[in-house]
Amino acid sequence: MKIGVLMIHGFTGGPFEVQPFADYIEEKTDWVVKIPTLPGHGETLDLRNKTAESWMMAAELALKELKKQTDKVMIVGFSMGGLIAMYLAMRYKIEKIVLLSAAVKYISAGQMLEEIRLAATDAVKGQIAQNPLFHLYEYKLLNTPVSSAVEFLRVVKMVEPYYDKLTLPVCIVQGKKDGIVPLSAAEHIYNQIGSVEKEIYHSDNGKHLICYSDDCEEWFAHVLAFMAKEHE
Template identity: 55%
Template sequence: MKTGVLCIHGFTGGPYEVQPFVDFLHANTDWEFVVPTLPGHGETLSLEKLSAENWMMEAELALRQLQKEVDRVYIIGFSMGGVIALYLANRYKVDKLILLSAAAKYIYPTQLLQDIREIAKEAMSGKLEDNNLYKLYRAKLKATPIHATLEFMRLVRMVEPYYGQIKVPICLVQGKKDGIVPYTTAQFLFDQIGSEKKELIYSEVGKHHICYSDDSEDWYNKAFQFLMEEEVESIGSN
């Protein structure tokens, strides 16, 4: 059986957010990977006239195309991409889901304040321009219209009533130092989702961009084992 993997990035992000995990899986499998850039996203943001439906439809089209080419489909969704993955799994036949820092809830004030304190300290010592966190916040704040943020929030609300209808095997990965999504979100989703087979993996040091966490190799391997169980079961039944 041929396996395809659809990977969906987050709000204001791009394929780079999931690329390290994609590279890991690519090196260990012969699976086919599709990593679309959602409308208005990527290295340069252009989100002014776009809606939640635009982002959902782009992912939906990518999934439909992939389904024509493979026998089995897994979806990996990061942040907002995790919410879109749930939307797709409720509408289409999907074999497994991996949700990374899924944005079912967002903005964790405690960690965000800690990050901002770090920025403030460096500002006082004249190192602000060297702070990658500051550069990230500054660039995104400038390029993200309020309209787009409201559309992101609307997307989350649209999908939330259907969590209990999700039945496919699912693995959630969440960093405990996430400054955007409260790390308790993963447990909330775990409890709400209707799947019988589900796993929850925490990264003790992971921030929001979990694919770049210092302990990423640990959870890469656990998530890979979760996906490979399906492959082994399929081979054993043939």
């Protein structure tokens, strides 16, 4: 039995967002792991004229390729990638999905303000160069056209009406300190999704880039156990 795992990164991101978990899976299993780079994303971010459809199609093509190489496929989706994972699960036979910081609701204002306040505090101390969040957002703000943000919201709207149609096993991982996706987003998916087998794992220290959280080794093990059940 050959198992495939398709991992889908987030809006304005790239494979690096899920790479630590991909490495963990490859180290612990003999599964085939694939992480496509969605159009306009990756190291050279250029989202001009890129559409929601182009991102979904790229993920779909990667899924079809993986299905040819394996007997069963699971999907891990980070942030916007979680929405695309749900979209694919509506259209294809997928064993399980894992949703990491899934962006079904947008910015948690309180946490974002806290992140900005910390960045401002660092700036006052002359340490702004050391604040990773500042550079991440500075880069993204300069390289993210408004039109692509609209396309991202279209992805959200395309998937939203169909949560209850999804019945496959789902594991949701959400960081309690996520400044982009509020904690309530994970609860929202959990309550709306039609799956009988479903669970939420809360990472106490996790920010939005959940695969880089201090406690990632703990939840990596937990999620891999969820994925591996019935596949031992």
